[in-house]
Amino acid sequence: MSAAGVSLDLMRELRAICGDEYVTERTSLADQPSPDDTVDLDKSALRSSSSISVSPASAEEVVAILRLANKRALGVTPVGWAANTLWPFGPTGVLLHINRLTHVEHYDYADLTVGVGAGTTVAQLNALVGPDKLMFACDPPLPERATIGGILATAAQGPMRHGYGALRDFCIGIRFVTGDGRKAKGGGRVVKNVAGYDLTKLLIGSHGTLGVITSASFKLFPAPRQTRTFLAEFATWQEALRFRDHVLRSPLAPICLELVSPRARKLMRPEMTEDVWVVCVRGSGSDAVLTRYRKELGSAVTRELGSEKEAEIWRAIENFPMSLPRVSITVDHWCYATINVPISEVGAAIQVLEGFATADGMGLIIIGRVGVGVLLVAHLASAADLMAKVVEAMAHRISRDCSIRQHGPGKVFPLTPTHLPSSTRAVKHALDPNNVLRGRELF
Amino acid sequence: MRSSALIQNLRAIAGRDAVLDRPEDLMLYEYDGGVRKHKPDAVVFPQNTEQVSRIVKLAASAGIPIVPRGAGTGLSGGAIPVQGGILIAFSRMNRILEVDAENMRAVVQPGVVNQTLSDSVAHLGLYFAPDPSSQKACTIGGNVAENSGGPHTLMYGVTVNHVTGLEVVLPTGEVVQLGGKAAESAGYDLTGFFVGSEGTLGIVTAATVKLLRRPERIATLLGIFETVDDGAKTVSAITAAGITPAALEMLDGWTLQTVEAFCHAGYPLDAGAVLLIELDGLAELVEEQADVVREVCLRQHAREVRRARDETERALLWKGRKNAFGALGRVAPAYYSQDGVVPRTQIPAVLQFIGAVSKKYGLRIGNIFHAGDGNLHPLILFDPRDPKQMEMVTQAGKDILLYCINAGGSITGEHGIGIEKRDLMPYLFSDGDLSVMQSLHDAFNPKSLLNPQKIFPTTRMCMETRGPASHPVLVQEGM
Numbered sequence: 066m067s068a069a070g071v072s073l074d075l076m077r078e079l080r081a082i083c084g085d086e087y088v089t090e091r092t093s094l095a096d097q098p099s100p101d102d103t104v105d106l107d108k109s110a111l112r113s114s115s116s117i118s119v120s121p122a123s124a125e126e127v128v129a130i131l132r133l134a135n136k137r138a139l140g141v142t143p144v145g146w147a148a149n150t151l152w153p154f155g156p157t158g159v160l161l162h163i164n165r166l167t168h169v170e171h172y173d174y175a176d177l178t179v180g181v182g183a184g185t186t187v188a189q190l191n192a193l194v195g196p197d198k199l200m201f202a203c204d205p206p207l208p209e210r211a212t213i214g215g216i217l218a219t220a221a222q223g224p225m226r227h228g229y230g231a232l233r234d235f236c237i238g239i240r241f242v243t244g245d246g247r248k249a250k251g252g253g254r255v256v257k258n259v260a261g262y263d264l265t266k267l268l269i270g271s272h273g274t275l276g277v278i279t280s281a282s283f284k285l286f287p288a289p290r291q292t293r294t295f296l297a298e299f300a301t302w303q304e305a306l307r308f309r310d311h312v313l314r315s316p317l318a319p320i321c322l323e324l325v326s327p328r329a330r331k332l333m334r335p336e337m338t339e340d341v342w343v344v345c346v347r348g349s350g351s352d353a354v355l356t357r358y359r360k361e362l363g364s365a366v367t368r369e370l371g372s373e374k375e376a377e378i379w380r381a382i383e384n385f386p387m388s389l390p391r392v393s394i395t396v397d398h399w400c401y402a403t404i405n406v407p408i409s410e411v412g413a414a415i416q417v418l419e420g421f422a423t424a425d426g427m428g429l430i431i432i433g434r435v436g437v438g439v440l441l442v443a444h445l446a447s448a449a450d451l452m453a454k455v456v457e458a459m460a461h462r463i464s465r466d467c468s469i470r471q472h473g474p475g476k477v478f479p480l481t482p483t484h485l486p487s488s489t490r491a492v493k494h495a496l497d498p499n500n501v502l503r504g505r506e507l508f
Numbered sequence: 509m510r511s512s513a514l515i516q517n518l519r520a521i522a523g524r525d526a527v528l529d530r531p532e533d534l535m536l537y538e539y540d541g542g543v544r545k546h547k548p549d550a551v552v553f554p555q556n557t558e559q560v561s562r563i564v565k566l567a568a569s570a571g572i573p574i575v576p577r578g579a580g581t582g583l584s585g586g587a588i589p590v591q592g593g594i595l596i597a598f599s600r601m602n603r604i605l606e607v608d609a610e611n612m613r614a615v616v617q618p619g620v621v622n623q624t625l626s627d628s629v630a631h632l633g634l635y636f637a638p639d640p641s642s643q644k645a646c647t648i649g650g651n652v653a654e655n656s657g658g659p660h661t662l663m664y665g666v667t668v669n670h671v672t673g674l675e676v677v678l679p680t681g682e683v684v685q686l687g688g689k690a691a692e693s694a695g696y697d698l699t700g701f702f703v704g705s706e707g708t709l710g711i712v713t714a715a716t717v718k719l720l721r722r723p724e725r726i727a728t729l730l731g732i733f734e735t736v737d738d739g740a741k742t743v744s745a746i747t748a749a750g751i752t753p754a755a756l757e758m759l760d761g762w763t764l765q766t767v768e769a770f771c772h773a774g775y776p777l778d779a780g781a782v783l784l785i786e787l788d789g790l791a792e793l794v795e796e797q798a799d800v801v802r803e804v805c806l807r808q809h810a811r812e813v814r815r816a817r818d819e820t821e822r823a824l825l826w827k828g829r830k831n832a833f834g835a836l837g838r839v840a841p842a843y844y845s846q847d848g849v850v851p852r853t854q855i856p857a858v859l860q861f862i863g864a865v866s867k868k869y870g871l872r873i874g875n876i877f878h879a880g881d882g883n884l885h886p887l888i889l890f891d892p893r894d895p896k897q898m899e900m901v902t903q904a905g906k907d908i909l910l911y912c913i914n915a916g917g918s919i920t921g922e923h924g925i926g927i928e929k930r931d932l933m934p935y936l937f938s939d940g941d942l943s944v945m946q947s948l949h950d951a952f953n954p955k956s957l958l959n960p961q962k963i964f965p966t967t968r969m970c971m972e973t974r975g976p977a978s979h980p981v982l983v984q985e986g987m
Contacts, residue, residue, distance in 0.1 A: 269700075492701075
């Protein structure tokens with residue numbers, strides 16, 4: 066829908082639902098207020114072609130908006146504070162902001178559970194539970210902007226994915242509104258619950274194509290009382306992965322286990338000039354436990370970080386994807402993808418990527434949870450269709466278990482070889498039969 | 509329903525010796541571990557995915573219901589063929605197809621027994637974490653269908669946390685692959701969605717499951733308490749101390765005596781309750797945590813805290829816990845096990861309520877359960893030959909589950925809904941919630957030929973009895 070196409074009737078109907086001040090015309094995401102203005106974002110990445118922006122205050126208002134969208138055949142894109150700016154925003158009619166859904170549904174600190182509105186940011190959630198020495202165990206980029214609804218919809222993750230699992234492992238309940246405007250819930254607020262279909266699993270990672278998440282409940286974890294980060298540097302990724310295998314076979318259970326390529330390291334820390342692959346191991350526990358880490362990790366460890374230095378490196382790794390738009394202005398094209406592989410195939414995946422990096426003359430920019438087979442890969446390249454070539458090469462070299470999801474400028478890359486179109490379409494049709502929610506982009 | 513043509517067709521697909529249709533044979537497949545029964549019209553034992561697909565196509569073309577069945581140890585009636593039809597038994601699809609130690613994965617057929625999988629990879633220092641009490645008999649296919657748990661799910665999660673890929677035969681007979689060996693896949697998480705769908709969306713013919721590395725150190729503690737209340741309060745005190753044990757189980761005094769008489773596990777006969785607490789991981793960490801747990805127990809008035817000195821003692825303590833259901837079966841003709849869940853801080857209150865229900869109906873109720881995650885298993889003893897008792901047992905079970913819902917909990921933590929609890933679903937989910945689940949059901953299984961009459965209520969409840977959570981909730985608007 067073009068700006069000129071916004072009818073007064075539609076604006077009136079949306080204002081009747083949400084109130085005058087919460088419906089605006091021709092708003093770009095870049096113009097939205099930030100929950101934390103100190104966050105440095107490249108707002109050019111936030112442009113949206115949406116012509117109406119609406120901010121509901123309740124699930125009931127979301128229901129009304131989606132029913133209206135179905136009636137008028139409008140496309141709707143749910144969005145939080147746009148922390149995941151690398152996800153492209155396609156053409157759409159209504160930008161549905163979840164930012165006002167910030168209520169606390171329950172906080173049972175003695176049960177280690179919490180339920181909050183989808184517009185709550187990760188930083189706000191941690192501020193709520195932190196005083197009780199608890200934490201929310203997902204550390205996505207830009208926690209001050211990343212909303213609960215946004216991280217669930219995109220199955221976001223950070224380095225703690227290694228030690229605490231993915232959102233699907235500790236999201237215990239979800240409330241949402243389906244594309245056709247029905248309120249629904251899956252799970253609940255207890256840590257063990259198998260009643261009914263597990264709708265939380267369907268909504269997590271569905272990228273807002275099945276429903277608008279309005280709130281969610283989570284297991285919380287005790288915050289570590291003490292942590293240390295051990296850095297081991299290697300000349301080649303092969304040596305780095307051998308060290309990873311050593312860690313995985315040891316009795317250690319680190320919170321984070323991250324690989325950083327030489328080029329990625331330089332992006333994060335320009336003063337670092339050595340061409341080394343770094344494996345970062347973050348352990349937690351008492352002095353005795355950390356002493357055991359030193360013993361098990363041995364002489365491969367070249368540096369040990371604590372307190373502010375340690376926090377700094379993990380912030381840089383968490384926010385790594387957000388540094389790419391800034392860098393991209395110096396090259397013609399760039400792309401960024403998440404690659405999931407079985408851990409034994411991490412090396413094969415790097416080898417494929419390395420071939421492209423060498424041919425292109427650019428460094429290989431990789432960070433990744435190599436203990437669980439998740440690589441975040443960026444290419445600053447001269448070829449616009451580079452990622453398509455990478456996928457093609459991977460299809461020949463990596464097993465069918467590999468999947469690639471491209472972020473960044475351009476369209477969403479065709480998802481995964483193990484994807485199942487017929488079942489995926491069946492699920493989409495069951496919850497969003499009129500294809501109101503971002504369906505035009507994915508299907 | 510049981511036409512000779514159908515039986516002939518099934519034999520043509522699976523083999524002459526792979527189909528049962530005589531009434532005396534069918535009787536063996538009319539029940540599970542619960543209290544409901546219904547005979548299938550035929551039982552077939554496929555040996556591969558292609559046969560399953562052909563059986564499903566045959567049934568679809570004839571409009572005959574199909575019910576998949578693992579070992580029949582389920583407690584919610586998930587494998588009961590309530591409309592008759594074809595029962596697909598997976599006892600001949602029991603091969604471990606692949607053990608990939610490097611990726612810590614196994615690919616298994618649905619009929620593989622849970623314990624067998626762990627035994628098969630023990631030499632690699634690996635195991636499969638979900639450990640239902642029936643793990644010596646129950647199958648991975650059944651675990652996937654019901655999203656089964658077990659004592660160690662407190663730390664490691666239920667089955668869905670350990671499945672990364674599935675091969676599924678859809679109700680059309682189409683064979684699809686979901687997920688794989690990678691920890692995550694792009695696209696909708698259909699693997700996660702299918703786990704726990706109780707065989708109503710498709711039939712699992714292979715599962716890719718995670719294997720975990722055996723921990724370096726295990727400490728098994730037995731906290732002995734004079735009262736149930738002290739034991740119950742200790743559960744959340746341990747969590748509040750920042751410790752998540754691998755397992756945290758509770759047995760009440762009467763159950764202890766009954767189990768001890770059967771298993772000779774070394775449980776105290778005069779205690780009000782015990783907590784069986786297991787810690788595992790890095791040796792240094794486990795020793796520190798064991799000290800803290802001991803301290804917490806003593807602070808909560810534990811009479812004594814024992815620690816298993818070796819693997820033999822540990823195995824004995826677990827033998828008592830895992831055989832408890834069988835032990836209680838010795839003192840009554842039948843028992844009815846419930847599976848409600850409450851927030852763990854509500855355990856003291858719910859145990860008092862169960863005591864009141866026991867008195868109200870004059871029924872003996874033993875408590876042996878996964879206290880760490882608030883998953884109750886009140887075992888109601890009764891005589892099924894007495895119709896009045898049967899009615900009271902059903903009502904007592906319902907009273908307990910409604911209490912769990914009102915305490916902010918759920919009606920099942922690991923057994924599934926099946927037919928047993930389907931009519932309680934409207935107490936937990938609104939009509940809107942159920943209609944969304946029904947849409948998804950119909951997207952895959954529109955004629956409901958695949959495991960019919962499971963999960964979804966057959967009647968709508970009296971809506972006014974539903975109420976909001978009654979326990980204290982901190983509500984904070986607009987943070």
